[in-house]
Amino acid sequence: MTLPRLRFPGAKAADPLDAFAPRPETLWLEIGFGGGEHAQVLAETQPRAGLIACEVFENGLCSLLSRLVPEGGEATAPLPGNLRLWDEDARLLLRALPEACLSRAFLMFPDPWPKTRHVKRRFVHPAQVALLARVLEPGGEWRVASDDPTYQAWVGEVMAAQGWFEAAAPAATRPDGWPPTRYEAKALQAGRAPLYWSFVRTLAASPVS
Helix, strand or coil, rough: HHHHHEECCCHHHHCCHHHHHCCCCCEEEECCCCHHHHHHHHHHHHEEEEEEEEECCHHHHHHHHHHHHCCCCCCCCCCCCCCCCCCCCCHHHHHCCCCEEEEEEEEECCCCCHHHHHHHHCCHHHHHHHHHHHHEEEEEEEEEEEEHHHHHHHHHHHHHCCCCCCCCCCECCCCCCCCHHHHHHHHHHCCCCCCEEEECCCCCCCCCC
């Protein structure tokens, strides 16, 4: 009962800020929020930003929803007005949103899809980068984090070959203002070394829709 109350309505895609109450000043998007810790912190600490958090896996959705509402309050407990959830493929939403509507986007510790035949499933892929570039405003920021060496090398390769984002070098420690995640903590405990990128949208023309 909680998810329908928080689900971002596709009918609002042309004016996404109208899906929030009150109407926020800016729009952010998280792609694949996992357990939802990062999305929850953003919603709690950034009240002026409307956040659409995308996740297709039921476990992740349930993890976030269980922290937002107490047991028994699924239908009535108050919910954050600046958070909406998208439980379908994020690419569908990116195609529906208007050009340059986002000021910030997040891709935190995505599935690395390590096998060669799975490369096209990675969100950091030329086709998906073009989709995101279309909806991110010039000067907007795209934050990416990964602890997987194969994915880290892939991010560097893909982003060096595109022209819509500044191909900045990654940081080896989580920058100030980046909320931690449970997956990051597990990676560090296991001895893996995350990298953190902040890609800024350039003034280059938007990709063709």
